[in-house]
Amino acid sequence: MKILVTGAAGFIGSNFVYLMLEQHPDYEIVGLDLLTYAGNLETLEEAMKNPKFKFTKGDIADRDYIFNLFKEEKFDIVVNFAAESHVDRSIEDPGIFLRTNILGTQVLMDACREYGIKRYHQVSTDEVYGDLPLDRPDLFFTEETPIHTSSPYSASKAAADLLVLAYHRTFGLPVSITRCSNNYGPYHFPEKLIPLIISRALADESLPVYGTGENVRDWLYVKDHCIAIDKVIHDGKVGEVYNVGGHNERTNLEVVKTILHELGKPESLITYVGDRKGHDMRYAIDPTKISNELGWLPTVKFDDGIKMTIKWYLDNQDWWKNIISGDYKNYYEKMYSNR
Ligand code: NAD
Ligand code: DAU
Numbered sequence: 001m002k003i004l005v006t007g008a009a010g011f012i013g014s015n016f017v018y019l020m021l022e023q024h025p026d027y028e029i030v031g032l033d034l035l036t037y038a039g040n041l042e043t044l045e046e047a048m049k050n051p052k053f054k055f056t057k058g059d060i061a062d063r064d065y066i067f068n069l070f071k072e073e074k075f076d077i078v079v080n081f082a083a084e085s086h087v088d089r090s091i092e093d094p095g096i097f098l099r100t101n102i103l104g105t106q107v108l109m110d111a112c113r114e115y116g117i118k119r120y121h122q123v124s125t126d127e128v129y130g131d132l133p134l135d136r137p138d139l140f141f142t143e144e145t146p147i148h149t150s151s152p153y154s155a156s157k158a159a160a161d162l163l164v165l166a167y168h169r170t171f172g173l174p175v176s177i178t179r180c181s182n183n184y185g186p187y188h189f190p191e192k193l194i195p196l197i198i199s200r201a202l203a204d205e206s207l208p209v210y211g212t213g214e215n216v217r218d219w220l221y222v223k224d225h226c227i228a229i230d231k232v233i234h235d236g237k238v239g240e241v242y243n244v245g246g247h248n249e250r251t252n253l254e255v256v257k258t259i260l261h262e263l264g265k266p267e268s269l270i271t272y273v274g275d276r277k278g279h280d281m282r283y284a285i286d287p288t289k290i291s292n293e294l295g296w297l298p299t300v301k302f303d304d305g306i307k308m309t310i311k312w313y314l315d316n317q318d319w320w321k322n323i324i325s326g327d328y329k330n331y332y333e334k335m336y337s338n339r
Helices: 011-023 041-048 063-073 087-092 095-115 152-171 193-202 222-235 252-263 288-294 302-315 317-324 327-336
Strands: 002-006 028-033 053-057 077-080 119-125 175-180 207-210 216-218 240-244 249-251 270-273
Touching (some): 041 053, 087 152, 119 152, 193 207, 222 288, 302 317, 317 327
Parallel strands (some): 002 077
16 A cells, blocks of 8 residues: 655644554555645654655645656555645735645645545545634534634635545545544644743743633644544545544633643743634534544543643754744744734
8 A cells, every 4th residue: 555645744744654654564655745834854754764654845736746746656545634734824825825725635636536546535624614602512513514714724724625525526536534623742833822832931931822812722632633534544435524523622721821830830921912813712523423433532631642742842842943943933023023
């Protein structure tokens, strides 16, 4: 079996590469990544030592490059993680989100049609469902919840999902989609809430909390997301959407305070800043379908996962300090100086 993993040098893609090498040592894995600001080849250093893994740098929206790669490699399965993934960046500059997330998905599926494939899997997000009100804790996103997006990021992911389902219905492409809640764990880029708070708290810097900090996210340890995708690409039904989440809802303020408590840092570091435009209030996944059909259940509780994640950031300071000392420093100044 030969698998193409796009976005392999990013947060979830790299964790998926390591899971596949561990779970399927006989598979050949090709990791593809454009190495944008979010892609980091250092993350794949260990994988590179495995003869079953190879890396290729390229753009999923570059038709000639992608078609040549598919012609040469003859993949059995494609798992598409490659994306622009940060909501705040999509509010500043939506264009690149449409190109990568929608057109890139189209190019990959066109190559699948041309060269044949057993499965095309699209890694999507719970953000395509929009948000839920804080005063209705009984409501959850199911696969039947209507698409109702808030940000250019989520709109681009929803457009890609619709295109994937259209390629299945129109061309019979064997597709599947997972829509997962917020991930956390090793190799998470420090522009996202949890690694941003850990790295800034360790440096005794102010911790920006948007609005009142009451927004709720449903956190899932990244390895559990990767296990779910592994199950879906092997046993999930073609043409189906599977929601992935573990009922680990926390307000942003709860998350920030938990991290401060674990690190022994004072809550006085918390700084309330201007809210995100169009900020979604609450995400909450109903994972009944994937649990009933494929026997997937989360294995890591948030209280354990957050400790494991903090330990990883303490043990791997070079990884994130290299990122923070480079271009990302300018990004932080630009995004937070007038908030
Ligand atoms: P990430 O930003 O860490 O990684 C994305 C990777 O894609 C980067 O390595 C980047 O270099 C690469 N990339 C960007 N444009 C590319 C292009 N044109 N061609 C090839 N590679 C390109 O993101 P992530 O958090 O790992 O998310 C991966 C996928 O999972 C995304 O599709 C995202 O929408 C989805 N998702 C993320 C979460 C989450 O909580 N992080 C939850 C649900 C779904
Ligand atoms: O739900 C899945 C989605 O989760 C993925 O599709 C996205 O790719 C991923 O980035 C993530 O989106 P969020 O917008 O939920 O994640 P982020 O880490 O950017 O923010 C989490 C919450 O924390 C959100 O309510 C905004 C808030 N926040 C974020 C940052 C960066 C702050 O309060 N302060 C901050 O500095």
